[in-house]
Amino acid sequence: xDTPPGEPTKTxxxxxxxxxxxxxxxxxxxxxxxxxxxxxxxxxxxREYLPRRxxxxxxxxxxxxxxxVERHLVTIEADLATRSYIxxxxxxxxxxxxxxxxxxxxxxxxxxxxxxxxxAASMVTHLYYHERPDGMxxxxxxxxxxxxxxxxxxxxxxxxxxxxEKCLYFWGEIxxxxxxxxxxxxxxxxxxxxxxxxxGDGLDRVLDFLGMPRREPIYAARRERTDAYVMGTLVKLDxxxxxxRDHPRILEIAREVGYDALAIDTQGLKARYEFEPGPAVxxxxxxxxxxxxxxxxxxxxxGSGKKYKHCHGTLA
Numbered sequence: 617x618d619t620p621p622g623e624p625t626k627t628x629x630x631x632x633x634x635x636x637x638x639x640x641x642x643x644x645x646x647x648x649x650x651x652x653x654x655x656x657x658x659x660x661x662x663r664e665y666l667p668r669r670x671x672x673x674x675x676x677x678x679x680x681x682x683x684x685v686e687r688h689l690v691t692i693e694a695d696l697a698t699r700s701y702i703x704x705x706x707x708x709x710x711x712x713x714x715x716x717x718x719x720x721x722x723x724x725x726x727x728x729x730x731x732x733x734x735x736a737a738s739m740v741t742h743l744y745y746h747e748r749p750d751g752m753x754x755x756x757x758x759x760x761x762x763x764x765x766x767x768x769x770x771x772x773x774x775x776x777x778x779x780x781e782k783c784l785y786f787w788g789e790i791x792x793x794x795x796x797x798x799x800x801x802x803x804x805x806x807x808x809x810x811x812x813x814x815x816g817d818g819l820d821r822v823l824d825f826l827g828m829p830r831r832e833p834i835y836a837a838r839r840e841r842t843d844a845y846v847m848g849t850l851v852k853l854d855x856x857x858x859x860x861r862d863h864p865r866i867l868e869i870a871r872e873v874g875y876d877a878l879a880i881d882t883q884g885l886k887a888r889y890e891f892e893p894g895p896a897v898x899x900x901x902x903x904x905x906x907x908x909x910x911x912x913x914x915x916x917x918x919g920s921g922k923k924y925k926h927c928h929g930t931l932a
Contacts, residue, residue: 628701733885
């Protein structure tokens with residue numbers, strides 16, 4: 617696609633992340649305040665990218681999702697005819713090297729991070745590595761036995777790991793990929809912390825990286841939390857958070873990307889993510905197959921106090 621003389625090249629930016637770190641907010645507010653300059657989307661095909669299955673397959677022709685990816689590239693090219701494009705959904709992680717080749721000279725990556733402990737806590741509330749009817753674990757959540765992972769040595773300890781620890785592992789794998797691809801992929805790269813996006817210079821850096829002007833309404837929007845899937849857990853996160861000490865590889869990756877993984881606000885975790893067990897929660901249904909007959913307007917069995925359709929029913 618030729619760009620008229622004097623007109624900036626339209627670029628396609630992909631956000632590499634674990635999820636649960638601000639991509640919904642970023643997509644919502646870039647879409648609201650920069651629609652004239654930027655085509656914005658959030659997880660357009662979600663788990664159907666099949667990133668867990670594509671990561672270790674070098675030949676894209678063998679990807680089970682290649683037809684979907686090629687159709688998606690057509691829509692991206694159509695957007696790039698008039699404005700730049702950004703995709704804020706984490707399941708694109710398995711596609712980035714291929715996209716870098718297909719969109720050579722027009723692709724950028726924002727590596728969006730969040731402290732590993734609250735990230736893993738949020739994942740736990742969303743039933744990562746739990747039996748789910750949408751197949752997310754099978755399609756998108758890495759395990760140490762998958763091709764292309766950086767920490768296959770976790771395979772021996774995997775059966776004994778809690779879901780929280782498995783979420784820490786996923787955090788480590790995605791961010792290790794980011795560190796590797798930052799060196800290896802010939803694309804402009806921005807690493808930014810979610811904490812700085814909402815409370816520091818992170819938003820300035822993102823807008824500058826995208827070539828977007830600074831518009832006051834998006835800064836005001838930083839006071840608003842955007843999470844379509846706010847959920848809680850009965851897991852005791854103060855105890856679980858201490859298990860990170862048993863994962864030196866995760867601690868090392870955290871240091872490389874600028875986090876003290878042992879600096880943990882346990883009270884904040886409890887206040888944000890935990891439900892207090894009580895009569896309404898005690899004996900709450902823990903497994904998806906037993907949730908299938910819950911009425912959409914009934915209280916969610918997890919004990920959140922929300923209707924099922926506004927809580928775990930959003931995943932069904």
